[in-house]
Amino acid sequence: MAGIRDVARLAGVSTATVTRALRDEPSVTAETKAKVLAAAARLDYVPSAAARALSQGRSNVLGLFVPDVVNPFYALVAQGMADRAADARYQLVIAGSHLNPERERQMVTSLHDGTFAGLAATTVGTDESFTSALTAQRGPLVLVDRRPRGLHAPLVRTDNRKVTRDAVGQFFRLGHRKVSMISGPRDFDTACQRLSGFRLAYRDAGLAVREDYISHGHLGEEGGYRAMNELLAMPEPPTAVFCFNNLVTVGALKAIRAAGLKIPTDLSLLAFDDMSLFPLVEPPITAIAQPAYEMGRAAADLLLRRIAGETDLADIVLPATLVTRESLGPPLS
Amino acid sequence: MAGIRDVARLAGVSTATVTRALRDEPSVTAETKAKVLAAAARLDYVPSAAARALSQGRSNVLGLFVPDVVNPFYALVAQGMADRAADARYQLVIAGSHLNPERERQMVTSLHDGTFAGLAATTVGTDESFTSALTAQRGPLVLVDRRPRGLHAPLVRTDNRKVTRDAVGQFFRLGHRKVSMISGPRDFDTACQRLSGFRLAYRDAGLAVREDYISHGHLGEEGGYRAMNELLAMPEPPTAVFCFNNLVTVGALKAIRAAGLKIPTDLSLLAFDDMSLFPLVEPPITAIAQPAYEMGRAAADLLLRRIAGETDLADIVLPATLVTRESLGPPLS
DNA sequence: TTCGCAGATGTAACCGGTGACATGATCGTC
């Protein structure tokens, strides 16, 4: 592997001049630049990333910590971040903890060993240790989607409350009165915001919230499945259900299918988070779509600005939109 | 940030001893080790990744190049690779080219600048330049899913031909005669292998292949959509269709739905690649499931072995399985 | 007693760019 000294020798200049020529600094003569570029090209010279990182004291790698890489929402966030990062010639390392404590420890280590110039994270509130490690993180940090209690860092999110309020309002406008929500853990701020929007929709309709129709603490497919089964087993089951995230929706759908119920005839369903196959489900699922890709881009952007020295960065709130398909209908009774 | 010299000073030893103690080498006294570990702990010492990479001449980062990070198949491969890599204390950088030439150039650069200790790649045959850059790649390289023409590197794949032959055989056993395939580009070895399995299934049934039922050169959702529309517009349309990958299947499904046809009554459908929402599509889609996660693990494993110095690594062929759901039925006519 | 060897630890060059500072050349000005 040719090094900068080889290039310098071949071009007949010093290593400093090579550095400067390659960075296209104005202080270098056009003639010298040409010589250096020719030499570099002839030797297939590519500067060592490690050497550069060491001498500059900063890497060109951003980190993204998410609970689950396979969840399409996070995959899109990652894509957006990676794209924006690449624009600025940064790499992106995507790490999925998925509840492996050993993995988490490693992640925290690489957080300190200079691997990352900055970090974006979405944590599930349950892993206390990780959150506190993040708190101790001195380097640039931004949060995506949700903010764990006590973590001060800029956040990229959607206006959960407003969009939920509007979308759930649809249920009431269609005549539903028994409207339910499968919500997440109480300490998730996203769950809280969506729940708050849900309550507002009840209020907008001039109705008192049926607390027994709110099922708390669910995450993932199994959570949605269990919650939906419990709702269906109620003496007076709801006629409309709002699911607070994509995996919960999938679980709920499976429960509904298992119970032999038809959407939207027997039950109306509204999902938070869209999925690429929702149009193909029977019936196509109406969903609140978060701009996941843009959220990723915005997170990278925020992070790069922090790395560049900006401080006092404000949260970014992006709009989510309701994608109307066919899972909402008037109540049966 | 505390450095190794700080630790050495505090422990009253030399930097070399610190290195050795931290790597738990047997030549270091238990007593000395204890001193060093105590000092390191007190200073919150974490070795610099960049310095280590520079002095060892090798990073602890693996690279994965895929066409599209959001495609759940690749996401699962990435997950598997990341998990296996983490076991060996390696990071994984996932890069999605998705047809951006500038991005590709960057990827090729980081391929040479030592960012990656090794590389796993799945390329779409169209990007000639990238493939040739990969060929020039001197470092450890493994391929996932498909091997571009002329690239010599160990490959992790599934037995496309066999599983396709068996699965497509189902069509004939159900009585279908007009069996179609939406296939990929002719220069994809995966497409060739699946096509070959498809032909074998025809032969097993004692029938001559209807070449006009084979639609070549499709990739992605639009490809599947277009191909399916063309098939449906034939004077004598097929009664069963095999889609050669997941996105093509999604496109085909949309075309079928748009045409107002019912599966499996009007048309039977078989997909290569399973998707998490296929069970919820109407009807649930029968699919050939590739062990994507395991493929990722295997790829990382292979790569780590190459990095460790092993040569002459053989291809790894993992079994794919048919997941029977409800999209196959007897032909209408 | 001395030599040799093994085991424990220290020393310092090295990895390959970077950038502060030094140097040398050129040019305008008084």
Next chain:
DNA sequence: GACGATCATGTCACCGGTTACATCTGCGAA
């Protein structure tokens, strides 16, 4: 014609671990 400013380029310490080699100690064998 000398001096200072400016510009182009060179020199070299430095980033922080790693590792080959040197050193020192202690113990057993000759």
